[in-house]
Amino acid sequence: MKQPLKGGLVMLSEMKENLPPSEKKIAAFILDHPHEAIHCTAAQLGELSGTSGAAVMRLCKSLDLKGLQELKLRISGDLQKEVASSYRNIQPGEEMDAIVDKVTNNNMQAIRETTELVDFAGLEKAGDAVVKARRLHFFGVGASGIIAQDAQQKFLRMNIATSAFTDVHNAVMDIANIKETDVLIGISFSGETRETALVMEEAKRRGAVTISITRYGSNTVASFADIPLYISASREIPAPFRSGATSSRMGQLHMIDLLFTKVVTSHFEEASGYFEQIQDIMTRLK
Structure with missing residues (x-):
């Protein structure tokens, strides 16, 4: 199984605002000059961005990549893709045709970018853990709780004992009985939902396998995961109508579908x- 190398530009875009100043400058330069960046050494990138070669290597580590070569290969893969539409903000008073076009575009973009961030090895490992689980537990709050309930409905079809909780009090009672042979999947778009982080931390402390589904980058929920899985939806945040977690929901559902299909196949x-x-x-019920 060979994973296609793409998603470098998505990773940089997702992470840029959370990077240290020097790494942020490098990310900005690469995003503005991707064709030039793929031909640079670490020292050259450092010089062009007004930083250093060491800062370039720290950036690669922040992106959880093996090194600059992997980053350049991923960016090269991005540059070879067909030009895709970018996220488009919905404005007050939009006409119906514009609403349909923009919402459809944004949902498809979330799925495309999530696909580019998929860690094939991590997804394979998550599927194997689910298959071996005595019980499978999903937890999410708010819109992420709806994703947890959707996941429960799917995995029950596989004759896997599955629960889904959206209330932290009920989740705590469930986690109090969790075993080392269980798997907990915590879902949080931001990765900073306090209740989800608490449940993940406690499940990990009790020896269960923990899997997170969050936006790409370092975050609290993913820090408690044995297997972090990432989605992309960063451009949704500044939009004036981030109502009901629209694009992020599509990324989360896509990741659940990938995991479920892996288990089924x-x-x-x-x-x-x-x-x-x-x-x-x-x-017979009809």
Whole structure:
């Protein structure tokens, strides 16, 4: 399995505002001059951005990359893609055709960029952990709680004992009984939801496998994850109508679908049997 190298520009864009000053300057230069940057050494990038070669290497480490070569390969992959539409803000008084066009574009963009950030090895590891789990627990607050409930509905089809909680008090009662053979998946777009971080921390302390689904970059929820999975939706934040977590929801649902499909395809015959039994019962209920 060979992972296509793309997503370098997305990573830089997602992380830029949270980077130290010198690394932020390098990220800004690369985003403004990607074609030039892919031909530079670390020393040259440092000089062009007014920083240093050491700062360039620290940036690569902040992006969780193996080094400058991987970053340049990812950016090269980005530059070879067809030009995609960017996120588009919805303004007051928009016409209906503009609303349909912009919302559709933004949702598709969230899925595309999330796909570019997928860590194939991490997703494979997460799928294996779910298959081996005695119980599977999902937790999220607010809009992320809806994603947790959607995930529960999916994984129940695989005959996996699955729970989903959106209230921290109920989640604490659930986590109090969690075992080392269990898996907890904490969902938080920002990665800074206090309740989700608390639940993740406690599950990890009790030895359960912890998986996070958050926006790309360093954050509290991901810090408690054995397997962090990332989505992209950063451009949604400044929009004047970030109502109901629109684009972030699409990224989260996409990641859940990827994980579920990985589990199904790994045990396709078993999954087919479960689905047939469910379909048979549903037919008799009609």
